[in-house]
Amino acid sequence: MQPDTEQTLIIYHNMHTAITLPEPGDEGEQGNHRLSAPLASLSSINTSDEDTLNMTPYKPFSLPSRRVTEMTPCLAQGSLSLYTFSSLGVASSLVKPHHLLPDGASIRPAEQPAAGQLLPEQAFYPLLVPALPTEVAQPAHAGVLTLLPLLLGTAFVLLLYLVTPVVVSLLPFLPTFWSRLLISLELLILVEWLICRVLYKTTKR
Amino acid sequence: MPVTSSSLLTLLERAIGYLPGILGVLVSLIGLRLLAYFYDFFRHWEHYRGLPTQTTGDLMRLPTLPYLKIQITTRGTTGSTVVIRRVIRSILDLVYDAPSLYGLLLSVEIVTENAQQKTLFEQEFAHTPLDVQVFVVPPDYQTARKTLCKARAMHHMVEQRRQGRNSKPGRTFILHCDEESIMPPRELKKLLYYLATTKEQILMGPLYSSLQYRSASTLCRVLEAHRPLHSFECHRAMLSGLPSQVYGTHFVIDEELENALGWDIGNFDGKPILAEGFLFGLIAYLRYGRTVFGWHGCSLLEQPAFTYRSAFEQRYRQTQSLLQSIALIRMLPDARKLPLKTRALLIWSACYQLLTDTLSLPASMLAFGYTLYQSYLLLNNRLVLPLPLSLSPLLLWFAVVSILWLNTFFIGAWYNVSYAELSRYQRVLEILRVLALAPLAGIMESVAACWAIGQWIRGKRLALWQPTPKTLLATRGYHASTDKDDEIVLPVQEQRLRRFKELRRLRESRMHSSTRGKGIPRRYPISYPSSRPASYFASRRAIRRRLNA
DSSP states (O other), rough: OOOOOGGGGGTTTTOOOOOOOOOTTTTHHHHHTTHHHHHHTTTTOTTHHHHHHHHOOOOOOOOOOOOOOSOOOOEEEETTTHHHHHHHHHOOOOOOEOOOOOOOOOOOTTOOOOTTTGGGGGGGEEEEEEOOSSSOOOOOEEEEEEEHHHHOOOOOOOIIIHHHHHHTTTTTTTSSHHHHHHHHHHHHHHHHHHHHHHHHOOOOO | OOOOOHHHHHHHHHHHHHHHHHHHHHHHHHHHHHHHHHHHHHHSSSHHHHHOOOOOOHHHHHOOOOHHHHHEEOOOOOOOHHHHHHHHHHHOOOOHSSSSHHHHHEEEEEEOOOOOHHHHHHHTTTTSEEEEEEEEETTTTTTTTOHHHHHHHHHHHHHHHHTTTOOOOSOOOEEEEOOBOOOOOOHHHHHHHHHTTTOOSSOOOOOOEOOTTSSOOOOHHHOOOEEEEEEEHHHHHHHTTTOOOOOOSSSEEEHHHHHHHOOOOOOOOOOSSOOHHHHHHHHHHHHGGGGGEOOOOEEEOOOOOOSSHHHHHHHHHHHHHHHHHHHHHHOOHHHHHHHHHHHHHHHHHHHHHHHHHHHHHHHHHHHHHHHHHHHHHHHTTTTOOSOOOGGHHHHHHHHHHHHHHHHHHHHHHHHHHHHOOOOOOHHHHHHHHHHHHHHHHHHHHHHHHHHHHHHHHTTTTOOOOOOOOSHHHHHHHHHHOOOTTTOOOOHHHHHHHHHHHHHHHHHHHHHHHHHHHHTTTSOTTTOGGGGGGHHHHHHHHHHHHHHHO
């Protein structure tokens, strides 16, 4: 699963560090299936002084989409001290030196004017990645229980709106039940194949 | 004359005898629209949605590149800040690919009525290579023709541009977006490439409801499956050069043309015009003809309405705007000068769309009953010809329309889920869900259209610029507020504080629930909505009550 970059805690070198948290509205997206992720990861962060945390000016940046497979709090070596994190309420045990700055990466002050050509040199790393939902503990029958009613419902609707009308329309031409049914199914499969072919060609892969 | 049971039965039998005829008329009216849709789908799919990817290198090889301003017009209501930030970040994803190129070509202009957003966005994105400018529409701002709502804000922006604000040295296009609309980076590259190689000045593209897909209720997801139908109709209109069916968002307009025309479209008997996109297209058609219209084929992602109520109101506004368009074509002095054929085409296409939207309600209900009865006979092997043999082609026509109708949902669901962040299995589930609920959705969707027409006939033609709430929190606030026009706009800091408190309460309640069962860890992962413990929902309900209070 790809974590939401908006929930990723980011260090932007030599700028005001901050913790980007889900916005009030993001709760909409996460309310059903993802709200748990930042909460679980942030459970260890002391947010008692939430006003201070809230008002801290910061530079939120979104990372380009990248897959992060493990939750590894990390700190670009030599860029920020652990003191910074303790002042933000991040437990020092959570943070460990993880990455070296890549060759060519440089640290630039926040006051530097936004110049497009300077930015590629700046590097930013995820400090704390929200805990991914564990992939265990879903009962084995849960998938079947979700799938089965949908399959039955879809089969019912397909019978109602695809099979029956075609079979009825073939009544005057074909005498037996099975011949009507088979020819109907063949026709329908052909139509659906044509539609799927176009859909496949017009969808990103 | 006394009514006996036998006479009632006779009447019923006669009514059932008329049923195929009535159904035939209804189905035929809707079927023609579906046929046109599928004709486009099979005939013009390459033009509708071209997939060849353009790279930055491809763009660099072009002799000239246009500038692209992404204009987000918002009212600044609750929840809009979050979604606008998401839009800008998605653009930044592209800009960071090649800041010296995209930082120069792209810029974002936010037109809002909320002054707080100006400070917020301009500070937040000041140090990025993307130029983000926020323009606040003054509360007392009035156009010459007293245009209201969204068009008023857009015209304010045009006036700013006419004065030279954010002017660019070369050909410039403006991509008009809603506050939540995202054009993915690869689509933006394709758009830049297309704009660099075209002479068309008003372009549109397909819309998909893929953002926050699973946050919407099941019924809303099914309703959104109808959207590609409208996209294809818009595609046909843009190809023909007659803007009979255009939607208000996802317009890409040449800045020069937009500055020449403006958005000062006036009002409709003192009420705002909701069909501003249609009217702008019509004015452009009257002045420049068919050649200015085009189709770029780059998709824009939007998010569906979260609740049925929001979806209902969205459909209601769409129908009202369609009714307004018909009235405006009749009223506009310039439109009266149009050739009779063109005028009839414009009016009748809108009327036909209205008619089919409305007739979907009885047609869906009748068709459901009819096919249910026929399926029962089929499964019992007692199927008999429901019509005389001479009318048997009508049965074939019913079958064709039925296939097309259900496949409309299939195509819509496919497009929506293919751009949503879902696994393959989840996509299959979502498509199955849409198909299973398609009959219900057909009825529920047309209810809104019928209601809007009923209100219009009764003289209730008041329409407000009330964007569909973009977040669940905003949806709750929206539904809780009685006066829709007085939307609550909380200060940003207050919103953040509220969010922190809510999150902390939630976390505490979860931690409490996880440690309650004698130290046994929670059994189900909290990522699966259906598997959440009951205490989680209880705490959610409590939070919701407090928020509403």
